[in-house]
Amino acid sequence: MKTRYRRFSTARIIEHWLQLITFSVLVVTGLSQKFYTLGLAQWFIMHLGGIDMVRLVHRGTGILFSLAVALHIGAAAVGIVYKRWQPSLIITKDDIANAIHNVKYYLGSENYPAMSGKYNYTQKFEYWGILTGGLLMVATGAVLWQPLIATRFVTGEIIPASKVLHTNEALVVFLIIAVWHIYNAIFSPGVFPLNTSIFTGYLSRERMAHEHLLELARIEHSTPEEMRMLHPEECPFEVMPRSEGPADPPKDP
């Protein structure tokens, strides 16, 4: 029995690094423009070489971010269509049920947390929040960068509307990452001090059993019921009949 399983391919690890760097630069250069009246924002702007430099860096990094997003969508589309990857990040009815189940669990009316596959509902919501937010920011960022081209086709009101969408969505994405993602990947009591899987590509079998039981069962060609019977100490879940059964092992996207 393996003690750890491959969770992310090298391509995904590189992609995460790329997103981490571009996102950080975009946050610093973008939010300092949004909150330009704050002392900290002004400190950043002055120390990054002035507002022209900040805008230049923001736009340049925006292009890199856009390319990374385009590459991600392209790779996912090709993978799903031609390589038969499982669309494991698609939100299903079970995710809604799991979210409700977990709230009940937190409030004490359920004994065990919900079981999840490769990605749990919080990860899926986070992923789609960032992806849709990213796409919105790419589109509105392009309009703000080239307002003269944009107004050739649509009314000038698109510019202030894009500004509102771009800056507010940036704040939403920032909050998703800063509050939710950082908590789940670092400060959550179960993973503290850091969930290293996106950097190493591997997740321990123990963590798999705790956090992705359905995925572990699928990999080990077992069922959640069997796994609980064999290793009750590893499986902190109340195993319930699920609509989602074990499937053929998918290739890692």
Place this chain on the structure above:
Amino acid sequence: MLILLSILFVASGVAAGTTDRLSEEQERCLECHAKPGIIKVFQNNESLDAFLDPNTFHASVHHALACTSCHTDFSGGLHPERQFKSIQQYRIKSSIICRRCHADDQISKHTVHTGVLNTGKPPVCTNCHGSHGIVRISGKGAFTNEEQYCMKCHNRPVAMHLKNGERQALVVNTLSLKMSVHGKLSCSDCHFGFSSEEHPERMFRTGRDFSLASSESCRRCHFDKYTKTLESIHYTMLSQGKLNAPVCTDCHGSHEVAPAGKERTASAKRCQRCHAQEYDKYAKSVHGKALFNDHNQDAPVCADCHTAHTIEDPFSLDYRERIPEMCSNCHGKTEIVGKYGLSTNVVKTYLSDFHGITLGLYKMQKGAGAKPRKPIAVCTDCHGTHGISSVRGSDAASVKSNLLKRCQKCHPDANEHFPDAWLSHYEPSLKRSPFVFIAGFVYQLFIPLIVIGFVLQILLHIWRYAVNR
């Protein structure tokens, strides 16, 4: 008795004849010299008008003298062609004739002459007393203060001769002086070096030289204002040799200095003398109409934007960058513009838009020598400068049409849609800019909701984890 009265009557008639009527010789000279156009040309091509107003002469203390008493080279039949190098030489020679009657002993009794006699240079009497219009100096030493002493002469049309041949009037209007802010000062407080003991002779090339030197007196008391003027565009022009650049007395006057800022209409009009074009535009602007037609003291005058002393080059980058600040001095204050139904949001909306933010940050990083690649659009680019029109009624259309033209200065490819990117100082609403309003409104609800959701989820998760342990 009757005989005695008759003799007295005849005698008084003779006496009257000698004082009220011109002598035969005087009449003969005035046949020519009472006609304008007689010019004496000197060797250095300077010229002097030889015209003599009979009334002026008749009112002078010398009206009883024969012309030849002073013009000794001339007589009834003799009118020699005399040659002088310059006006100055002519006047010096003329003054020698004065001193044949008014000896040095007599002159030096008056302290005002001390400075003149002690200079070593030949004194020119006519510089102060004039020539044919000499009047009696009264007072006889009974002066209770310095002002009375000075005004003995300076309330008369005294003038000084300038090197360029012109005369500089030195008359002071006593009433204006009393009404001025300096009404309680002594003359020597400003005219340093002059007193009842001293009256140095000064020579100036032109009237402008005289006023430039006179304005130097102001700094003795108003040093703060003076130092501000040293940074002004006017001083820069002056130091470049443009002597017409205004100095203190050009704007404030000399003896009639009014309290600063009390009369805003007069303040605006001061600038008109040199900046007539700008003044005309201003007078027709919404501000000018309010000031001149409605006597509205809230309306800005030239000095409100250009300042009174530190007058900066209005085409400089520094000045341009301060324009929103200047406009906000009124348009950012509800207590001023609120009275006219104007919103202070105009300043806020500008400062929170792209141009306003950029301008603010450029100003902040100025220490690092940063300059904008293009001039940032400020209030005056759309609204105009001196000819600012109202944004209400028929003038509103011209503001709107100016907008595209202004956009195209920096964004040459801007089309008619582009100016709509600027929401014209309006806060987005369902009526105006509904897309912007809805987007902003949704996020105002959404962002707090997700923050609350995240925090609750985290707290519940931690709580459950703690309970399980």
